[in-house]
Amino acid sequence: MTKRWYYARMRWAVMEEGEGLREWEEAAICFKADNDIEAFERALQLGRENEQSHEEGRVWVDKRLAEIVELDVLSDCRQFEFVSKPADRHIAFEHLFEPKKSEPQAAF
Secondary structure, X not given: OOOEEEEEEEEEEEEEOOOEEEEEEEEEEEEEEOOHHHHHHHHHHHHHHOOEEEEEOOEEEEXXXXXXXXXXXXXXXXXXXXXXXXXXXXXXXXXXXXXXXXOOEOOO
């Protein structure tokens, strides 16, 4: 079976201890997979690999994968896109995201 190109747009929540959601970060990435199920699992893996935690002064900040927003098959892939967006609602620092429950939309 020939692998196909997939496009995934992912969203991470930047969470500040004591305050909660600071902002959203989004990235679009292209990769190859055998099928839609494998592509979703690969998108989760890539998203988790980009989670981070660090201290800013005395405040702990986590970047957590929140969801896979879009996932679709491409004929070719040549670019990446990274975007930060302001927080649009309050989410407590202790919130646990469940990106595995994402229901990505088709991108195109």
